[in-house]
Structures are given as C-alpha cells and as structure tokens.
Amino acid sequence: MLTKLNQGLFYFFILLLPWQTILILKEVEINNEKFQYGTIGIYLFEIILLIWVLSNILVLKNYSDKKILFSILSFASFSALSILWSDDKLLSFYFLFPLLLGSFLFLILQKKVLIFKNITFAFIFSASLHGILGLYQFLSQNSFSNKWLGLSEHIAWQGGSSVIEVSTGRFLRAYGAMPHPNILGGLLLITILLGIGAYLKTSSFEKKWRYFLIATITINFFSLLSTFSRSSFLALSFGLILFFAYNVYNNKKYQIKALLMFLGVFFIIGFIFFSSFSELLMGRMQANSRLERKSVNERNLLIHQAQKIIVKNPIIGIGIGNYTYVLLKNNPDIKKIWLFQPVHNVYLLIFAELGAIGFSLFLFIVIFMIYNFIESFKKEDSNRVIFSVITVSLLLIALFDHWLWTTHFGVIAFWLLISFSREKDLTHA
Structure with missing residues (x-):
C-alpha cells in the first residue's frame, strides 16, 4: 500500500512538473517594471517533489556507486558553499533549492523500480x-x-x-x-x-x-x-x-x-x-528583421558581459543565482530592464556563477552523461537509449539558452532525465 502511494506521488509530480503554478514570496521591481530574475517563490511541483524526496531519503544509506555519489554531491556542495561569497544570499538559496532537490531526485531514483509506460504517459x-x-x-x-x-x-x-x-x-x-x-x-x-x-x-x-x-x-x-x-x-x-x-x-x-x-x-x-x-x-x-538583429546584438552583449564577470571572478565565481544581480550592481545607469538577463549559454553561466572549480565539477557530470549515452548504445538498453538521446540533445540546447540552469523546471527536468539515462530498473509494463 505504501509503495503504491509512493509511486503515485511520484507520477503526480511528473504530471505537475511542466506547470508553473507558484506561490510568490518576493517580487522585485526596477523602474516600475517586474524583474523576473529577482522573483522568489516555490512551485507546486517542488512541494510534491520535496515530500517524495523526504519520504525516500533513507534509501541512500547504502549507496553503492561511490563515484556518482561523490560527483553529484561535490557539485551540489560547492554550489551551496558559493552562498558564502554571493552578494544576494537569499537569491542564491532560491536557485540552490531546485539543484539540491534535483540532486537527491537523481540519487534516489537509482534505487527505485518504476514503470516506463506510466512515466512516459504522465509526462507526455x-x-x-x-x-x-x-x-x-x-x-x-x-x-x-x-x-x-x-x-x-x-x-x-x-x-x-x-x-x-x-x-x-x-x-x-x-x-x-x-x-x-x-x-x-x-x-x-x-x-x-x-x-x-x-x-x-x-x-x-x-x-x-x-x-x-x-x-x-x-x-x-x-x-x-x-x-x-x-x-x-x-x-x-x-x-x-x-x-x-x-x-x-x-x-x-x-x-x-x-x-x-x-x-x-x-x-x-x-x-x-x-x-x-x-x-x-x-x-x-x-534573422534580418529589426527584432531579429536586435536579438543577435543583445546575445553578443550578454556574452561580453559574461566574459567580464568570469575574468573578474575566475576561480570561485560570484555565487549561484547571482548573475543578474551582479549585472544590476555593475550597471546602475542602464534603465532598460530587459538588458539584465542571463547569458544564453548554460556553460558560460555556470562558469560565471561558480568559477573554474564549479564549472570543472559540472563537466564531470557532462562527461558522465556522454558516457551513459555511449554505454547505452553498446548494451542496446532501449530505455537508457531514449533518455540518453534526450539528455545529449539538451546539452546542445544549453549552448544557446539558459533555462536549463535558471528555471526550476529546467533544473529538475535535467536531473530527472539523466537519472533515467542511467536507471536500470525501469520496467515497461
């Protein structure tokens, strides 16, 4: 009975994951306009996931794969540590929260048997x-x-x-x-x-x-x-x-x-x-219209801004979630709020926020994903192939956008997918 309730809670989380129902705790306005990247709140799917994680946390007592455990916890721990040197600690914790949830989701799913068809139906x-x-x-x-x-x-x-x-x-x-x-x-x-x-x-x-x-x-x-x-x-x-x-x-x-x-x-x-x-x-x-040319110019500006932040803070970065805050702090004369947005590249963004140390730890996870992809091909594990193809495709998107790092949906979906790219106990029926 408890097992069915536990699985039902997980499938309910999958159903809710794409929806942006949120309890807003704090809003920031700049020049009478809402600043999206300063908003703090908690999503409904995060509440459900938190309950599920807490109810399954004991399965991690005897975690056998020490390499994966060390890799995931090292990245999450350094991200948490970066709060100490971040300028806006509340904002840092807000961005750390889905990363921690996603990390525990990944680790717990390695010990769970779930039904592929149920997961697929709920998400699709x-x-x-x-x-x-x-x-x-x-x-x-x-x-x-x-x-x-x-x-x-x-x-x-x-x-x-x-x-x-x-x-x-x-x-x-x-x-x-x-x-x-x-x-x-x-x-x-x-x-x-x-x-x-x-x-x-x-x-x-x-x-x-x-x-x-x-x-x-x-x-x-x-x-x-x-x-x-x-x-x-x-x-x-x-x-x-x-x-x-x-x-x-x-x-x-x-x-x-x-x-x-x-x-x-x-x-x-x-x-x-x-x-x-x-x-x-x-x-x-x-990309030859006025708005498309403007978009290209803004992307180039964002890359230049990211490079400046990285050069100033190359080793430990500016702290998780603090990218747009630092942009605001460094450019008080700019009035156009839409210019204050993350660089459209997850890799540059992580380097800026977590420095060379955090970026190197993240690269270990990327290498792990690519290894999963190659291994799933060799072993002809169809479940793993499906999720490995999706995660590697997302690595490509990460070169051109930031939502996999800056949105709670993106962060948790990322960890969910890489967990299934490795999950061996995923039954079909």
Missing part, C-alpha cells in the same frame, strides 16, 4: 496540454492568464512579449504555460523524442498506446513549429539523427521504418506550416 499527457495551448495562442494570436495554472497573458503589441516582426505586423510566438517560447520548445523537444522512443519499443499489439503516441507527437511537432525556437529545432534534428544512428548500427529494421514514417509526418506538417506562414519562418530563420 501533461506536456501535450502545453502543446495544445501553444497552438491556440499562436493560431488565435491570443493568450490569457490563470494564476492557478501559472499562466501569464502575452500580447503581441506589448514590449517584452516574444514575437516575430514582419512587414504585415507583429506575431505572437507560442508560449504554452511557460515563461518563454524557447522553454516551451525545449519541453516539446523532450516530449517528441520521448514519444518517438516509446513508440519504437512498443509492441504492435498495444494499438491504443501507439495511437496516443502518434497523435501527441503530431500535435507537439506542430506546436514546436509555432514556438519558432531555433535551438529546439536544431536539438530535435540532432536527437533524430542519434535515434537513426542507434537503430542503423544495431540493424533494427522495424524501428528504422518507424523513424522514416515520423520523418514523413514531420515533412508534411512542415510543408503545411511553411505554406501558411512562410514569411514568419523566413523572417525568423534569416
């Missing part, structure tokens, strides 16, 4: 609601707010909304219930690759399950296009190449045919989308 079902919502937002060019679901209203003509600007006007990109279209793109990337992976290992007798996967993959790919997230498109292409490589290498003919089927579906959807919104797609891909 929940994320697909975002996909449907994102499609509605883009096609209707309308959004609405709802505090219980963590939804914010986004209006195309308002500054701060992520839009594509072309000759005929400004067009709102799909957000779902996420804070930014690129984060929705990342969520849908995970969902599509997870759905494809689940389909490839599903028996032809499980027809309802296969129809569910095909339907959600189709909807979510359409929604991914409506985010216009270039990094997510690139990572999806990379993930599909890895799936092809694995199945060709192991001569899995049925899986190769299924992958070709999905490529055909994506081509048809892409053709329909391009035919309907060619000006928007070309404007986004060519």
Whole structure:
C-alpha cells in the first residue's frame, strides 16, 4: 500500500512538473517594471517533489556507486558553499533549492523500480496540454492568464512579449504555460523524442498506446513549429539523427521504418506550416528583421558581459543565482530592464556563477552523461537509449539558452532525465 502511494506521488509530480503554478514570496521591481530574475517563490511541483524526496531519503544509506555519489554531491556542495561569497544570499538559496532537490531526485531514483509506460504517459499527457495551448495562442494570436495554472497573458503589441516582426505586423510566438517560447520548445523537444522512443519499443499489439503516441507527437511537432525556437529545432534534428544512428548500427529494421514514417509526418506538417506562414519562418530563420538583429546584438552583449564577470571572478565565481544581480550592481545607469538577463549559454553561466572549480565539477557530470549515452548504445538498453538521446540533445540546447540552469523546471527536468539515462530498473509494463 505504501509503495503504491509512493509511486503515485511520484507520477503526480511528473504530471505537475511542466506547470508553473507558484506561490510568490518576493517580487522585485526596477523602474516600475517586474524583474523576473529577482522573483522568489516555490512551485507546486517542488512541494510534491520535496515530500517524495523526504519520504525516500533513507534509501541512500547504502549507496553503492561511490563515484556518482561523490560527483553529484561535490557539485551540489560547492554550489551551496558559493552562498558564502554571493552578494544576494537569499537569491542564491532560491536557485540552490531546485539543484539540491534535483540532486537527491537523481540519487534516489537509482534505487527505485518504476514503470516506463506510466512515466512516459504522465509526462507526455501533461506536456501535450502545453502543446495544445501553444497552438491556440499562436493560431488565435491570443493568450490569457490563470494564476492557478501559472499562466501569464502575452500580447503581441506589448514590449517584452516574444514575437516575430514582419512587414504585415507583429506575431505572437507560442508560449504554452511557460515563461518563454524557447522553454516551451525545449519541453516539446523532450516530449517528441520521448514519444518517438516509446513508440519504437512498443509492441504492435498495444494499438491504443501507439495511437496516443502518434497523435501527441503530431500535435507537439506542430506546436514546436509555432514556438519558432531555433535551438529546439536544431536539438530535435540532432536527437533524430542519434535515434537513426542507434537503430542503423544495431540493424533494427522495424524501428528504422518507424523513424522514416515520423520523418514523413514531420515533412508534411512542415510543408503545411511553411505554406501558411512562410514569411514568419523566413523572417525568423534569416534573422534580418529589426527584432531579429536586435536579438543577435543583445546575445553578443550578454556574452561580453559574461566574459567580464568570469575574468573578474575566475576561480570561485560570484555565487549561484547571482548573475543578474551582479549585472544590476555593475550597471546602475542602464534603465532598460530587459538588458539584465542571463547569458544564453548554460556553460558560460555556470562558469560565471561558480568559477573554474564549479564549472570543472559540472563537466564531470557532462562527461558522465556522454558516457551513459555511449554505454547505452553498446548494451542496446532501449530505455537508457531514449533518455540518453534526450539528455545529449539538451546539452546542445544549453549552448544557446539558459533555462536549463535558471528555471526550476529546467533544473529538475535535467536531473530527472539523466537519472533515467542511467536507471536500470525501469520496467515497461
């Protein structure tokens, strides 16, 4: 009975993970505008995860893999230690919290037996609601707010909304219930690759399950296009190449045919989308509009700012979560609040906040992920291959965005996925 309750709590956490329902504890305003990176609160999925972690913490008493334990705890411990030299200690603790939760989630999952199909269904079902919502937002060019679901209203003509600007006007990109279209793109990337992976290992007798996967993959790919997230498109292409490589290498003919089927579906959807919104797609891909040029210039500025912070604090960094605070402190004359945002590169951001020491510890984890990826290919462990492909694809996204480090969803999803890329006791039925 207790085991079922424990598993049910975990699956409930998976359902809640993509949703941004939050209890806000502190808000910061600069020049009468809300400063997103200074907001402090606790998400509903974190409360559920905290209860689950505390109820399972004793399984770590006899943890056998000392190398992994040392690697994870070293990175988490140094991140916690960085609070001592951070300027805003409350902000540091706020960003440390999901990292600690995610670390314990990873370690506990190594000792748990879970059902692959239940995890997959819960995540895909929940994320697909975002996909449907994102499609509605883009096609209707309308959004609405709802505090219980963590939804914010986004209006195309308002500054701060992520839009594509072309000759005929400004067009709102799909957000779902996420804070930014690129984060929705990342969520849908995970969902599509997870759905494809689940389909490839599903028996032809499980027809309802296969129809569910095909339907959600189709909807979510359409929604991914409506985010216009270039990094997510690139990572999806990379993930599909890895799936092809694995199945060709192991001569899995049925899986190769299924992958070709999905490529055909994506081509048809892409053709329909391009035919309907060619000006928007070309404007986004060519990056020659006013807003796209502005975006490129801002990204270059953010890289320059990160380099300056790293040069000043090369060994131990400025403290976890303090990047935007230090930017504000160093540039008091800048009035444009949107210029104060993290550099769009997780690796540079970690180097800036945790210095060479913290970055080196993080690299050990990255190497571990790549090792998992290679090992799963060799052992033909289909569950591990699926999650390894997703995590390696996210490593690519981390080169172009910061949400895997700066959002609580991103941090915890990252640890969840790498835990399953190693998990050996993940049953199918």
